[in-house]
Amino acid sequence: MxxxxxxxxxxxxxxxxxxxxxxxxxxxxxxxxxxxxxxxxxxxxxxxxxxxxxxxxxxxxxxxxxxxxxxxxxxxxxxxxxxxxxxxxxxxxxxxxxxxxxxxxxxxxxxxxxxxxxxxxxxxxxxxxxxxxxxxxxxxxxxxxxxxxxxxxxxxxxxxxxxxxxxxxxxxxxxxxxxxxxxxxxxxxxxxxxxxxxxxxxxxxxxxxGWFRFEEGTKEGIPPNWKQAMTVVLALYPTVMVLNLTVGFELGKFGVPDFFGLFISNVCSVAILTWLLMPVVTRAFDRWLAPSGPRSLRFHMAGVAVVLLCYGLLLVLFGLTTHD
Missing domain, CATH: 3.30.70.100 (Alpha-Beta Plaits)
Known part of the structure; x- marks a missing residue:
């Protein structure tokens, strides 16, 4: 049957x-x-x-x-x-x-x-x-x-x-x-x-x-949008800064138009995020992004605090290295 x-x-x-x-x-x-x-x-x-x-x-x-x-x-x-x-x-x-x-x-x-x-x-x-x-x-x-x-x-x-x-x-x-x-x-x-x-x-x-998403919002599914946004910013900001200081600067010296230079920078940033930085960030914050079970508000806020601390460190780092 x-x-x-x-x-x-x-x-x-x-x-x-x-x-x-x-x-x-x-x-x-x-x-x-x-x-x-x-x-x-x-x-x-x-x-x-x-x-x-x-x-x-x-x-x-x-x-x-x-x-x-x-x-x-x-x-x-x-x-x-x-x-x-x-x-x-x-x-x-x-x-x-x-x-x-x-x-x-x-x-x-x-x-x-x-x-x-x-x-x-x-x-x-x-x-x-x-x-x-x-x-x-x-x-x-x-x-x-x-x-x-x-x-x-x-x-x-x-x-x-x-x-x-x-x-x-x-x-x-x-x-x-x-x-x-x-x-x-x-x-x-x-x-x-x-x-x-x-x-x-x-x-x-x-x-x-792998054809199943399983429980959304847990380790078996997809992290909440706000957590995804915070981690993307954490990887995106240093990527954009480094590209502006390197690729963008070099292209400017050769007289490459801004619109074309921005396109090249975007291509590079997407590639770096996809295959380099985002895998590292998601692994580092795996337990916070998608915990295996219910967690307290303190747990989620502790993750937020760590991400904010990383933001602060990046701002200090680039503030010191790019200061005229």
């Missing part, structure tokens, strides 16, 4: 994670079939990419395939197409059982390497609110484990699927497995069985996990 889950409306970016157990000795035939499928799906509107994850140790020859489309409607068109049904008919003799799938609507690309677990839950209709509260407890426990990078819950979408899906990621497979095998999680699962009838776990490799 195919199982699907989703988070947002039909117009949202969508990913489908398909898992299939290949019969022993049919790996080559399956990979040939998958290559054919990959060529076919590229012709469908909204297709963005696909990735194949071979079975890991102890995964019972379970292959995971990820397809990503621009919109949920476009993904649904692929899933419901006659072309895909014909491909599934070709695949069926290669499998031990019917494949399973989870459709995840939403998420944004990222470059972080990580490993993701995708868990599909058949939640009891009368216990959905209890399930959500239970998931909050699970998230609190996950945050205490090494390597945890974030979690996102995908609610059912009427007419598309019934199951709930939770996707969470860790920085390494070892850290993910440590959580999955932990006694803490086992106790939580005992409680959770009061709220769902069944669940399935899928492990997916690093690139897929």
């Amino acid at each position: 195919n199982r699907t889950a989703s988070r947002n409306a039909r117009g949202a970016t969508a990913t489908v994670v398909t898992s299939q157990k290949v019969r022993p000795g049919f790996d080559d035939e399956y990979q040939s079939w998958q290559e054919k499928t990959n060529r076919v799906v590229q012709r469908f509107d909204g297709f963005e990419g696909t990735e194949l994850y071979p079975p890991g140790a102890g995964d019972e020859n379970e292959w995971v395939v990820v397809f990503r489309f621009s919109h949920l409607d476009q993904l649904t068109a692929w899933l419901d197409s006659t072309t895909r049904r014909e491909l599934l008919d070709e695949e069926r003799p290669l499998l031990e059982e019917e494949p399973t799938q989870e459709v995840l609507a939403g998420g944004a690309p990222a470059e972080e390497a990580a490993v993701t677990a995708v868990i599909s839950h058949e939640v009891l209709p009368e216990r959905q609110e209890d399930f959500e509260r239970w998931q909050e407890k699970v998230l609190e426990a996950q945050r205490e484990f090494p390597g945890f990078m974030g979690s996102e819950m995908f609610r059912p979408v009427q007419g598309v699927q019934d199951n709930w899906v939770v996707a969470f990621r860790f920085d390494t497979r070892e850290h993910l497995d440590a959580w999955l095998r932990s006694g803490r999680r086992e106790k939580l699962l005992e409680e959770g069985r009061n709220y769902f009838a069944s669940f399935d776990v899928r492990k997916v490799g690093s690139a897929f996990s």
Whole structure:
């Protein structure tokens, strides 16, 4: 039985994670079939990419395939197409059982390497609110484990699927497995069985996990705009000052027009910020920019004070070096 889950409306970016157990000795035939499928799906509107994850140790020859489309409607068109049904008919003799799938609507690309677990839950209709509260407890426990990078819950979408899906990621497979095998999680699962009838776990490799933003405003997401602005200024000010004192000065000596000199300086400053200073600044202020959990006002104000101190030091430094 195919199982699907989703988070947002039909117009949202969508990913489908398909898992299939290949019969022993049919790996080559399956990979040939998958290559054919990959060529076919590229012709469908909204297709963005696909990735194949071979079975890991102890995964019972379970292959995971990820397809990503621009919109949920476009993904649904692929899933419901006659072309895909014909491909599934070709695949069926290669499998031990019917494949399973989870459709995840939403998420944004990222470059972080990580490993993701995708868990599909058949939640009891009368216990959905209890399930959500239970998931909050699970998230609190996950945050205490090494390597945890974030979690996102995908609610059912009427007419598309019934199951709930939770996707969470860790920085390494070892850290993910440590959580999955932990006694803490086992106790939580005992409680959770009061709220769902069944669940399935899928492990997916690093690139897929980067398709999720996870909790915005935390380490798994994006820092608040005001923090981003403060750190950009911290990197931008010395960049502009140094370029004015070096590149700008040298261009002026050769009579380069101001408008063209400003353009060159802007190109240089953007390059320096992108590949040199901003990575350094964001690493230095990582815990303040995106703390791994709730923090007090004092914590955030302490970060502000440090950034302001850095501003002051830069002003003193350039005041002394540029003083006539």
